Amino acid sequence: MFKPVMDISIFNPQSESGWRLYHLDIYFIIASSFILLLVIGLLIYIALKFRAKPNDAEPKQIKNNKLIEALMIGIPFIMVSFFFYLTIKTMKETEPITHNETPTVEINGRQWWWQVSYPGTSVVTANEIHLPANKKVLLKLTASDVIHDWWVPSFGPKMDMIPGLVNYLWLKIDKPGIYEGACSEFCGKQHSKMRIRVIAQTQENYQKWLTENAKTANIAIDSSLIKGAAIFQKASCAGCHQIRGTMANGNVGPDLTHLASRQTILSGTVKNTTENLYRFIDNPNKIKPGVNMPRFFLQQDSLKALVTYLHSLK
Amino acid sequence: METVNVPEPEESLPSTSISNDQGLLQWISTVDHKQIGILYLLMSVLFLLLGGVAALLIRVQLSVPNNNFLSPEMYNQLFTMHGTTMVFLVMTPAILGFSVYFVPLMIGANDLAFPRMNAFSLWIGLFGGMLLYFSFLAGGAPDAGWFNYAPLNQRAYSQSSGIDYYCIGLLLVGIGTVGTSINLIVTIIYYRAKGMSLRKLPVFVWMILINSFLIVAAFPPLNAALSMLLLDRQLQTHFFNNTSGGSPIVWQHLFWSFGHPEVYILILPSFGILSEVFQVYSRKPIFGYSFIVGSGIAIALLAFGVWVHHMFAVGLGLTVYSYFAASSMLIGVPTGVKVFNWLGTMWGGSLRFTTSMLFAMAFLVEFTIGGLSGVAFAIVPIDWQLTDSYFVVAHLHYVFVGGSLFGLMAGLFYWYPKMSGKMISEKLGKWFFWLFVIGFNMTFFIQHILGIKGMPRRVYTYPDLPGYTWMNMLSTIGGFLMSLSFLLLFYILHKSYKIGKPAGNDPWDAYTLEWTVSSPPKIRNFTELPPIYSYRAFRDLKENAKNNKHGK
Known part of the structure; x- marks a missing residue:
């Protein structure tokens, strides 16, 4: 994907x-x-x-050879000793x-x-x-x-x-x-x-990102967002998810304070778009079988309002 | 001919009291080691079919990315059952089958020491296996993998009764396996032909003796772990549940202190079979008999000190890791060096490329690949990268299939004439060999690369990342080739049994005592035995006869 x-x-x-x-x-x-x-x-x-030839006599019955056997043990032993040394060295450094x-x-x-x-x-x-x-x-x-x-x-x-x-x-x-x-x-x-x-960033960008994300969520004052924010609290989303700066402080599912700033959702399996978010909340088990989030059977317009709200959480 | 007494259990053999017309009742009630051996092999075939179907479904699901052919629930049950089946219900019965059939024949005994216990062990093992499969009907098969890590194996995370069936099923299978091993130990120690000192024991019998001790010592930790898990799940005890004071790591220690010896339990018998096969088809004695036997004993002892290499990513600390890295590398030496013993056995010989010999020779390559990737896991930092990736899947199949199963195949083609009295068509056998070798390598070699490219094991699907799709597709095609080759094998075995040429007593000009008797052997194996001069007793007999004819 x-x-x-x-x-x-x-x-x-x-x-x-x-x-x-x-x-x-x-x-x-x-x-x-x-x-x-x-x-x-x-x-x-x-x-x-x-390879056997017809009427071969029985070959010479060699049973062992001390020198070859010593080499057979000695050489691999030296090789693994060398790798043992490298193992210890790399482990200690890493x-x-x-x-x-x-x-x-x-x-x-x-x-x-x-x-x-x-x-x-x-x-x-x-x-x-x-x-x-x-x-x-x-x-x-x-x-x-x-x-x-x-x-x-x-x-x-x-x-x-x-x-x-x-x-x-x-x-x-x-x-x-x-x-x-x-x-x-x-x-x-x-x-x-x-x-x-x-996502590895330069020191500067990383600090910027940290500062941005330390902020609490924007309070929904826009009329288009208030409905979604209310559904989030009422439909028990808030019981599991946290949105810092609001009453939602659940610790069961992911923190959503800056959800819209992420590139992917569902552990990197789908792109973070309003459609994907809509599909997921509509029927979580369909897009991520086995997921712990239950299905809430929200009305279409409520769902849309909720997704709009979540996607405003930059 | 000079003869010695035939050792046998003192009571008359119970099997002879029932008619021996080979009817169904006799098969069920038999205590004859040969019939039980064949029943073990049939049990292995039955579960091979089940485990094989599971593997095929897995490969179909993985053939394309983001596939929905199987649900994650079903996939997890199937890969768990595939692994559990192949280890406990296919490889183990196949090994026990060859052991109980051929150990008495090779040491000149008429049966195992405890014939009734032999039958009991077989049936309780089969019952355990069936109980495990019954879980599919009882709400769901186990779904936490064959090594079934805590706390995923707890009721909170696996609600179906599958894991309870896993515990009980494997406990029963374990009772059977341990029972047979004790039986084999006593038989080998007390019922050898007169004059067959331990230094004159055929290599196969030596390996089975070592292996049986290994089984008796390795199963207790597994049984303890299974019992504790059953208590956790049924009586809410707290052995493995960290939220109530238990430790998930204890499960890993217990499981792998069984699980690693188990890997050697599955390979040592194949080492024994190969040692016989290489000797006979090279017409030379084994190169370094004492070394082969001694390194077998060394492996058995070291096998109990290496289990933490399955846990190098657990975070146990560098001191622990250093010890287990050293022991795991050390065990690689006696294991790997055997490959050169077998090359030495072939060197200067007069090689006959029968199907059995081809499997033995292919083993040398496949097992070297599996062994080398195994040493990679002893090198802790490489293990950190590759453990729990598809590289492990590739590695373990190169060891279990490329190692153990190739050895058992060599044994099957070597001993089939003895067991059935019929020869296998070499032409068909070689078709099977090539199809199997190509299918096997096609399925699993590419999985090394998948692991290197970051694909974790035990995933029911994967994203469409560069390379993932074609590599998985190739692996699936290989899997189907392998299954096809198995169908061909069953056809070959059936056809040979029906219309194969009669084998005679000694079709391969072999070295050990089982080839002195008729094919298949009578219920009473031996009425007389030749004197034992070396681990190639039958060859000595044939040489003496030749010298007597020409010499005097």
Whole structure:
């Protein structure tokens, strides 16, 4: 549906850790290609050379050869020792211990969306994660229901988000851009549509975005919006969703304070357009089967008013 | 001919009291290890069909992006059942089938030590499998994956009774598997032919002996985990539920401390089969008998110390990871080096490219691919990238199919003449071989790339990202080729049974004792046994006969 802005691949590293892992990958591919080609080469040679001929006598019954057996163990042992060294080295560089640093962002996995909050600010958003490029940031990863997993292939390591536990991940993104990933631990019906979208910005733009999003929502004073705002409170939307600056302070579904400023909805699966929003609210289960949001059977005009209101939340 | 006594259970064999006209009643009531072995293989085929249909439905759903052929609920049940079925109800019975059939024949015994327990183990396993499938009728099959992580396996997230059936079904299957393993251990230790010291045991029997110990030691953590989960779901205990003080990670530790040995449980018997097959079709003894056996024991011991490599993305800390990275790389050495033992066995031999031998040779390549991608997962940072992606799906199928199943296929084509008394047409066998090899590689090789391109596993659909569509389509076509090849296999087996050429006792000029008796063997395997001089007892006998004729 969306062409990712960046090619999604572990061979397209876009972060410091991504590059470290990429180099390790390359070493490993070289070593393992060598072994695979050796096995295939030997097999073909043996198959051609030692094919049975009619009336062959029984071949020489060689039972073992101490030197070859020693080499067979010795060489692979040296190879894995080398990779063990690289493993330890890369692990230590990629995952330094966190000494009570304040994380830049806390990402909380839920069935089936991501709650994103920025400690030290009042910013809470969902699914689209804004981060500064070219700066080392610390991600705090948690989960509220079942196990989810953070994975943006271009950034290198993935990390599980486990209910009841807290995990951290360091990240230094090379340059601004939009990066895609997906939840990588099976988490139920909509696991497939739990995409991750990271929007990396320059330090300046990032700060601007933070300031914008720290603001509370505009109060609906325009007559075209008042109806929608009222439905939002009455039709129990407010029980689950938060719109900062209004009475809506639910914490079950995504924060909608600046919903209209997002590019996508439903964990990066559809574009954020009024049509898609309308279709979703009209029958959530149809467009996202299994979703926890119930169907409210609103009248068409109420629904339109609601969507108009939500789309005014820039 | 000089003979030695035939070891057999002291009570007369119960099976002989019923008529042995091979009627249905006799099959059901049998305690004869050969008939039970065949029943195990038939059970494996039955569940292979079910698990195979699930796999095909999965591949149809994934053939195009944003597909709605299956609902997410149905997809999740199908991939869970596919994995559970293939591991517990296809591979395991196939292995047990060959084990209970051929272990007594290869050590010169007339039956397993406990014939009635052998039958009990089979039927309780089958019952467990059927109970698992009954869940489809009881409101929904298990839907949290074959390793069934907490807390997704809790009632709050999986309301149907599927996971309860998963627990009970697998507990019953486990009782059967452990029962048979104890039976095999006792048989191998107490009922070997006189003179067959452990150093003269055929490699297949050695691997089954090691494997049986592995099963007996690995299943308790699984059974504990299943019981705890059942308590969680039925009696609201709190083992795995973090909101009431439990830990979802405990499930992972328990499951994988069974689950990783299980991977070796499924591959060691194939190592045994291949060792026999390479010897016979190369007309040479195994290269490095002590090494093969010793590394089998090393694998069995190390298998219990590597389980956390399934959990490298859990966040357990670098100290834990360093230990398990080291142990996982270490176990790769004895496993990988066997490939060179088999190449060494072929070296300088007189190779006969039968279908069985082709499967054994293809195994060397497929298993090397699966083994190398396995070592990639021991390298923690690579694991961080690729775990839970389609790369894992590719890897595990290269190990389970390219490794275990290719080995079992080599065994099937090697032993079919013994079990049925009929030869398989080599021409048809080779058609099957090539169709299967091409289908298998077409299905799974491309999935490595899908994983590298960021496709997570266990997704019921995927967005139309560059490359995803054609790669998934290719994989689906490969899947259909594989299924086609299985249909061909069943046809071949059926046809050979009906009109195949009679096999005779020893069609391959083989080395071990099962080939000294008629094909198929009589209910009472042996009335006399040759003296045992080495792990190739039958070859020694044939050589001595030849020398006596020419020499004196």
